[in-house]
Amino acid sequence: MRKAIFFLILIFLGSFSVRAQDRVFFSSFSPETWEIYLSKDDGKSFQAITDHSALDYDAVISPDEQWIVFTSERSGIPQLYVMPLDGSAEPRLLIQSDSFQDQATFSHDGAQLAFVASHEGNAEIYVMDFLPDSMQDISAAKNLTNHPGGDFRPSFSPDGKFLAFSSDRGHAIRPHRVFPFAMDRIGDIYKLDLQSGNLDRLTEEEAWDGSPKWSADGKEIYFYSGRKNNQPAIFRMKADGSDVVQLTDSSHVGLSPELISDGKLAYTSVNQAADRVYQLTLDIQSQKVDTLYKGELDLFHPQRTKNGLWVAHGAKTAQEVESNQGGFPGSLIGAGFPILKNQDSLSLELTAIRRAFAAPPDPNGPFLVFDYFDQADPTKIFIEGATSWVWIALILILLSVGMLIRGLYLGIRNRKKIRFWKFLLAVLGALIGLVAALGVFFFFFLVDFMKFDYLPFAAFGLFLILGGLALLFYFKWKKAKKSTDSQSTLPAYLFRTFLVLSLLCIYLGFFAGYFFQVKPELYRVNYKTLESERIHTINPQSGIHPAFSTVIDLKYLPDGSGLLLTTGPFRGDQGSKATVWEYDFASKSQRNLTQMNKNSGFGDFSAAKDRLVFRSDKDGNFDIFVKENGVLTNLTKSPSRENFPVISPDGNKIAFVGDQNGKDVGGGIKTMDIYLIEREGENWSKPKQLTFTQTQTGHPHFSPDGEWLIYTTEEYGINDEQPLSQSFIFSPQMYGEIVALRLRDGKKVKLTHNKWEEGAPLWVKGLEAQ
Structure with a gap:
């Protein structure tokens, strides 16, 4: 009996020692952290209204300024959440679904919500009634785009009759310009008639056009485009796609336009060198650019209500940490x-x-x-990776440069016996040899190092030419030396110079891998x-x-x-x-x-x-x-x-x-x-x-x-x-x-x-x- 009790105790204690779920680790190019920020002073300052370990982003305020809808990954996938703007209740899941939802936007009367979801396989634009007090199933949403291409960033026209959005449906997927193993996409602006279902393609460029926003009267659409030097800038066009005008210059990035008034807009700019994100404003008539927000936050996707409330998402600039050296700035774990x-x-x-x-x-x-x-x-x-091998190369290079200087010196010293232009021509020939040797090295070492194995062959070919010249001038030197010493000065100089250059060439070619x-x-x-x-x-x-x-x-x-x-x-x-x-x-x-x-x-x-x-x-x-x-x-x-x-x-x-x-x-x-x-x-x-x-x-x-x-x-x-x-x-x-x-x-x-x-x-x- 005691043995049976002891055995049961072991089983009971053992039940507390279990293997946890299998672990899956993967790389993620995601932000360190994002929260939703609200401004009540027309964009001058922003205060956080969410505080969660997961990412919160792409917020929008309802037209009556009572609600805010945003995307959060707190469930493990991006989903839409709703909360009262006054913060009187916690965020609540708006739509029941096990798939991606994002990029919500309100109709101008606040009755409907358009958003991007992918429960049917890829990114489509859906619309459903906005019911902030209840959670609806995704099946209640109507698919407006229904296309195998990706559709993004919907925007209702002021009269509610049209929906503008961007889509990558109109271009073939192609290899990335720099990383050919990666697939690159291009987006254009489309306009959908919500009553008839007719779809108009408004832009057709070989660069991204995105984030359309309507003017207050519905006659124009603002958007960003990378059509000029592949640098996104803010553009404007008529609602039928005609009369396209570039509003911001291509000296800086311009994304996510947001209209403040008929003559003024805000947009997001990214400064990669400073690793900062800025919210800028543009006076369309005067072309004056100013900074909307001057604080320490990097804010994205600014949205403004008619009464001057702003909402955006972002965080302070992430810094490298010891536990993630060489990774993306900020924490190691997503x-x-x-x-x-x-x-x-x-x-x-x-x-x-x-x-x-x-x-x-x-x-x-x-x-x-x-x-x-x-x-x-x-x-x-x-500096730190240089070996002793590289110093020999530097000595040979300095020796080669010294030979060029010596050639000019000999030309001046012997100008009464040998015309100076002959030495000048000799120095020029040696300079061409030095440039060729260094050019071959730098091409295979820096420009196209994937073909580094060809460096010895190219260097050896150049060695044969320079070495052949050195041998030629050696015999000329010996021959001239028998007649007069003054006539032997030039071929002696050329022999020694091309000998040094040929040695440099062979050294660079066969020992560069040790530098x-x-x-x-x-x-x-x-x-x-x-x-x-x-x-x-x-x-x-x-x-x-x-x-x-x-x-x-x-x-x-x-x-x-x-x-x-x-x-x-x-x-x-x-x-x-x-x-x-x-x-x-x-x-x-x-x-x-x-x-x-x-x-x-x-x-x-x-x-x-x-x-x-x-x-x-x-x-x-x-x-x-x-x-x-x-x-x-x-x-x-x-x-x-x-x-x-x-x-x-x-x-x-x-x-x-x-x-x-x-x-x-x-x-x-x-x-x-x-x-x-x-x-x-x-x-x-x-x-x-x-x-x-x-x-x-x-x-x-x-x-x-x-x-x-x-x-x-x-x-x-x-x-x-x-x-x-x-x-x-x-x-x-x-x-x-x-x-x-x-x-x-x-x-x-x-x-x-x-x-x-x-x-x-x-x-x-x-x-x-x-």
């Missing part, structure tokens, strides 16, 4: 996170990491690891206490371009004993150098797992560490390789581009992304889908395509039980105007959402649903909790 997600048999704890790549989680504790190198100060690499070393540092941070410590300085790889020493992928080893990391360019062409490394915590040592003279990266181990998968160009294309029992196998052997391979914990499944069947979006870029390879006895299956979205898909990762894949996708489009979402943190892939895919039946569960770029998800087991 606002409002972690959150719990319980849906379709999944029970997950989601944590947004405010870095370009998610800091990988420790499978055994509340720790994250990230790499840091001070890229904000580009001179650091030339500078990038030494990224690894930091470990407790994501619950935010205490951080530096744990390792990554040993640079000698003989390669320093850009190839930066960290582009970082994971914990399955048992938590160390890290698996990749150094090199994120994408890179063939010839770029990327290497997979293993770092051991106990010995504090790192060793390369792949060839260092190839572009190999994004490695992943099975739980037993008996199989390593990675991508590499070692066979000429970007293929997926697996290494098991010391044998390396190319699993794909495809001319297509493949990347981001991961292996299931049991080592029997490999997922990756590839563009075999992707959509050609121009510029040699195709969209990527997820593929799966499975173990079949002693062999591996052919790749099976899992996603068919014709959009960008990337960064797959297996769940701890191997039954799910988590990944980031463009499938659902964007949820706000691109220039607005990119105005505070540049996010080239703002469409990125995190999705879980169940392998046995293809079931998809959307884990994030907002307007921030999110990606690089990692899924690990939960921690034991008492």
Whole structure:
């Protein structure tokens, strides 16, 4: 009996020691914090009217000035909330839905509310009656746009008959100008007749036109456009789209116009250099620009009532903190996170990491690891990263310059015996040789370092020319020396000068990879206490371009004993150098797992560490390789581009992304889908395509039980105007959402649903909790 009681007590106590939900970490390009601010003195000062750990933004005041509607992520997704303007009650959920809602705007009589929602798959504009005292279901909202493109920022005409909005429906999605792997969109202004349903396209430009606002008489529409040098500025046009006039110059950013009176408007301007956001006013007739608000807040999306009440959202300028060095300014953890997600048999704890790549989680504790190198100060690499090799190059350069000066000196000293113009011509020829040598070096080292491997060949070719000239003048010198010393001065000078230049050329070509070393540092941070410590300085790889020493992928080893990391360019062409490394915590040592003279990266181990998968160009294309029992196998052997391979914990499944069947979006870029390879006895299956979205898909990762894949996708489009979402943190892939895919039946569960770029998800087991 006593044994039975003791056993029951153990069971009871053990019930308090349970494993928490599996943990999912992902990168998030979201603001540190945003609150809603109200001004009662016509924009001179603002006071916070919300105070929540999650983001609050895009507020609007009802025409009767009794209510305020705003977007909040306090439920885990952006949803519309309503509260009395006098603050007499707490914010309350306005619309019942499990999907994104944002960008609310009132009709001028206050009876209706238009907003953006995506419960039907992508960003559409809906309208419903405004009932502040009750919560309506999203099914009561009417879809006004109903188009597969994204529709944003609705604005009612003063008479309530029309709705202006922006949409990306009229342009093909294309690769980003700077980041070709990212997809770029363009928006135009449209006008919808709410009675007939007729739709008019008001603008058609190769740059974003957005955030339309009507004039008081409904005859004109104000908006921003990037049509001049891709710099957003404020424009005005007639309500039919004619007579477009630029109101603010393109010397500064102009976004989110808000009419104060017929002759005066306010707008948002972003100063990237100062890292500040300003609210400016424009006198349309005099073109005088002034500052509306001069306080310490960075405010966005100002909205004004007819009686001079202003509402906006924002926060103080975020600063870098120790626990998030090298990440986005401000806190490491996204606002409002972690959150719990319980849906379709999944029970997950989601944590947004405010870095370009998610800091990988420790499978055994509340720790994250990230790499840091001070890229904000580009001179650091030339000062702290310089090695002794670079000083030899500088000596040769100074010696070459000295030879040029010596040539002028010899020309002056011997002008009575040898005409000065001959020496001047010799110095000019040597100068051309020096410029050519330095030009070749700087081109391959700074301008197009992805082709750094070609530097030795180009330098050697130039060496043959300069060395040949040195040899030619050597023989001329010896020949002239036999006749008279005075005639030998010029060829002797040319021989020595071109000899130095040829030595400089060969040194720059073959030793440039040793000049500078990038030494990224690894930091470990407790994501619950935010205490951080530096744990390792990554040993640079000698003989390669320093850009190839930066960290582009970082994971914990399955048992938590160390890290698996990749150094090199994120994408890179063939010839770029990327290497997979293993770092051991106990010995504090790192060793390369792949060839260092190839572009190999994004490695992943099975739980037993008996199989390593990675991508590499070692066979000429970007293929997926697996290494098991010391044998390396190319699993794909495809001319297509493949990347981001991961292996299931049991080592029997490999997922990756590839563009075999992707959509050609121009510029040699195709969209990527997820593929799966499975173990079949002693062999591996052919790749099976899992996603068919014709959009960008990337960064797959297996769940701890191997039954799910988590990944980031463009499938659902964007949820706000691109220039607005990119105005505070540049996010080239703002469409990125995190999705879980169940392998046995293809079931998809959307884990994030907002307007921030999110990606690089990692899924690990939960921690034991008492």
